[in-house]
Amino acid sequence: METFQKRLCKCCGDILPGRSDKVFCDDRCRNEHHNKQRKAPGLSEYARSVQRCLAKNRRVLLSVVRNRTTCVVDRDLLIRRGFVFEFYSHQRHEGGGVVFFCLDVGYRIISEGKIKVLRSKEGLGIFM
C-alpha cells in the first residue's frame, strides 16, 4: 500500500513531488540550503537577518570611528549610512549612561541628535 505524505523542500518550503526520499526541489535549492548552513549553521532566516543587520551596524560604527577609540557624530549620519538603532548585541552601564554595542564597537546617546561612538575595551584588546 502506498502512503501519501506531503514533504516540503528544506530550502524553499515548496511541496516536493515524486520520490519520497527527496529533500530539495532541485540542485538550486540544495546548493542554496548548503550555502546558508555553511555560513550560519542552524539559524533561522530571521536570526540570519538580525545577524546581517548587526554586522551592518558594526560596519557603520567602524566607518565613523575609523582608527580612533571614540568620536561624536550626528545621529542622522548613522541613519544615512544604514544604521538601525533597534539592533545591538548587548548593552552596558558605563560612566552614568548606557552604551549599546554591536559586538566590539558601541554607541551612547549624548543628546537629541548626537551619538558618541566608542570601541569596547575588549575590541581594543584591553580585557577587564
Ligand SMILES: [Zn+2]
Ligand atoms: Zn525548494
